[in-house]
Amino acid sequence: MSTSGLPERVAVIGGGRMGSGIAHAFLMAGAEVTVVEQNATAASEARERILTAVEGSVRRGSPAPDPARLLVTVTWEALNGAGLAIEAVPELLDLKREALARAEQLLPVDAVLATNTSSLSIDALADGLTRPGAFLGLHFFNPVPASTLVEVVLGTATAATAGEAAERWVRALGKTAITVRDSPGFASSRLGVLLGLEAIRMVEEGVATPDGIDTAMELGYKHPVGPLRLTDMVGLDVRLDIAEYLARELGPRFEPPELLRRMVDEGMLGRKTGQGFFAWGEDGSPIATAGERPR
Ligand code: NAI
Numbered sequence: 454m455s456t457s458g459l460p461e462r463v464a465v466i467g468g469g470r471m472g473s474g475i476a477h478a479f480l481m482a483g484a485e486v487t488v489v490e491q492n493a494t495a496a497s498e499a500r501e502r503i504l505t506a507v508e509g510s511v512r513r514g515s516p517a518p519d520p521a522r523l524l525v526t527v528t529w530e531a532l533n534g535a536g537l538a539i540e541a542v543p544e545l546l547d548l549k550r551e552a553l554a555r556a557e558q559l560l561p562v563d564a565v566l567a568t569n570t571s572s573l574s575i576d577a578l579a580d581g582l583t584r585p586g587a588f589l590g591l592h593f594f595n596p597v598p599a600s601t602l603v604e605v606v607l608g609t610a611t612a613a614t615a616g617e618a619a620e621r622w623v624r625a626l627g628k629t630a631i632t633v634r635d636s637p638g639f640a641s642s643r644l645g646v647l648l649g650l651e652a653i654r655m656v657e658e659g660v661a662t663p664d665g666i667d668t669a670m671e672l673g674y675k676h677p678v679g680p681l682r683l684t685d686m687v688g689l690d691v692r693l694d695i696a697e698y699l700a701r702e703l704g705p706r707f708e709p710p711e712l713l714r715r716m717v718d719e720g721m722l723g724r725k726t727g728q729g730f731f732a733w734g735e736d737g738s739p740i741a742t743a744g745e746r747p748r
Contacts, residue, residue, distance in 0.1 A: 457483035458625040460536025460564075464489065466552050468499025468525060471569050472541035474597025477506040480518045482626050487535060488525040491542075500525040506598065532559040537622065539591055541569040546577065553588070554581055565615050567591040572642070572698060575608035575635040585610035589619055592639060604639045605632045637702035638695070645683070646695050650710060652680040656730065657712040663730040664745040681730040682739070685723035693717050 463479045465472045468488040476486045480503070488503070490496035503523060511517045524531060532538055538556050542548055549568060557566055566588045568578055579585040590606025603623045607616050616632060623630035633639045638646065652666050661669070667679020684692050693714065699707035716722075716729065723729030724737055732740040739748060 459484045459622055461485060462487065462535045464532045464535035464538040464556070464560075466532075466538060466540045466556055467491075467542035468495065468503070469541065469543075471593060471595060471597065472539075473499055473502040473506065474595070475539055475541060475569065475593055476503050476523070477510070478593075478597050478626050478628075480507060480523055481510055481515055483518070485522045486524070487531045488523075489529055489531060490525060490527055493527060496525045496527055510598070529555060529559055532556055533561075535560060535564055537565045537567065539567045539569055544570060544572065546573055549573065549578055550581055553578060557582055557584060557588075563587075565589070565618055567619065569593055572638070572695065574637070575606050575611070579608050579610060586612035587615050589615055590633075590635070590639070591619060591623070592641075594641075601628050602641070603628050603630050604641060605630045606635055606639055607632060608635045638699050642695060643699065643703070645680075646692065646699060647707065649680045649684045649692060650696055650707065650713070653684070653710045653713050653730075656681070657710050662744060668746055685729035685731055685733065687723070688725055689713060689717050689722045689729055 459479065459482055462485045464487045465476045466489045468476060468490050472488060476488050480486045488499055490499050507518060538560055540549060540552050540556065542552050549570065553566060553568065560566060562584070564587065568575070568590055569592060570578065570590060571592060575590045579588050582588055585608065589608060589611045590604065592604035592606060594600035594602055605616055605619045605623065620630040620632065631640060637643065655661060655666055656663055663681045667681050670676040670679045693709050696707050696709040700709070720726055721728045724733040727733050727735070732742055734740050741748065
């Protein structure tokens with residue numbers, strides 16, 4: 454354990470959008486970080502992303518970490534010696550299971566193995582591991598540097614000591630951990646998606662305008678962003694997929710409204726296509742239309 458309270462060495466498997474962000478967070482907090490990527494091109498892109506993020510943090514006043522503390526590699530044996538490994542490969546059950554089993558074989562027996570899955574079951578991912586007690590979810594949010602929440606997700610077999618260590622490490626990153634039992638949508642997506650779906654049903658029923666509904670939550674409930682703008686930012690297609698998954702797992706209260714399906718069919722996916730419940734500029738900034746409160 455280092456003086457920061459983090460494991461001396463942290464490994465991240467998959468250095469994409471989330472993996473790079475997670476690697477950056479641990480580097481800035483003082484850990485040595487090893488990122489394992491699938492090929493040389495992906496490894497060099499991951500390295501570039503992490504170093505750019507580090508430069509940004511240093512420009513904003515954070516102390517510069519020693520660049521020698523970052524290793525980005527395609528060699529899995531580099532996992533050897535890590536006290537914590539976080540898997541952040543794409544959201545595919547078999548791909549993740551394979552990566553986790555491979556990592557488990559190379560990690561020290563007392564290491565914690567985590568997954569950054571946003572929706573898969575921790576118990577399903579643990580199937581095939583020989584040390585499921587040391588396995589849990591560490592659900593970081595995107596973008597990692599700006600997000601202060603991490604969900605620590607405990608599977609049926611997760612040992613209490615592993616969960617407690619994970620909570621401590623999250624705190625050492627300067628973030629806040631909440632502990633969640635393995636269940637569909639964890640805490641954040643389950644509640645956030647339900648609010649978004651109800652807001653869409655309210656648009657469908659003509660209860661108020663999208664701007665009116667968002668304003669109700671922003672001013673009335675102090676949400677930083679209303680549920681419909683947030684749906685636009687996440688992507689209506691992404692929200693539809695999650696809603697369908699939660700409807701299958703948790704029941705009809707997550708059934709996607711007809712309006713959401715229609716908008717996705719028509720290619721109105723939100724910010725990324727320029728139009729969702731609101732209009733968005735090419736640079737991703739909102740374009741106010743008549744009847745909207747100026748922002
Ligand atoms: P991404 O596609 O940006 O990154 C995945 C990375 O994994 C790529 O760099 C890819 O080269 C690498 N990879 C693929 N197969 C590999 C293998 N066998 N070994 C090593 N590396 C491999 O995906 P993203 O968005 O970073 O998502 C990663 C995980 O994080 C997913 O489980 C996702 O559900 C979860 N997540 C994503 C969030 C988001 O907003 N993008 C938010 C929270 C969680």
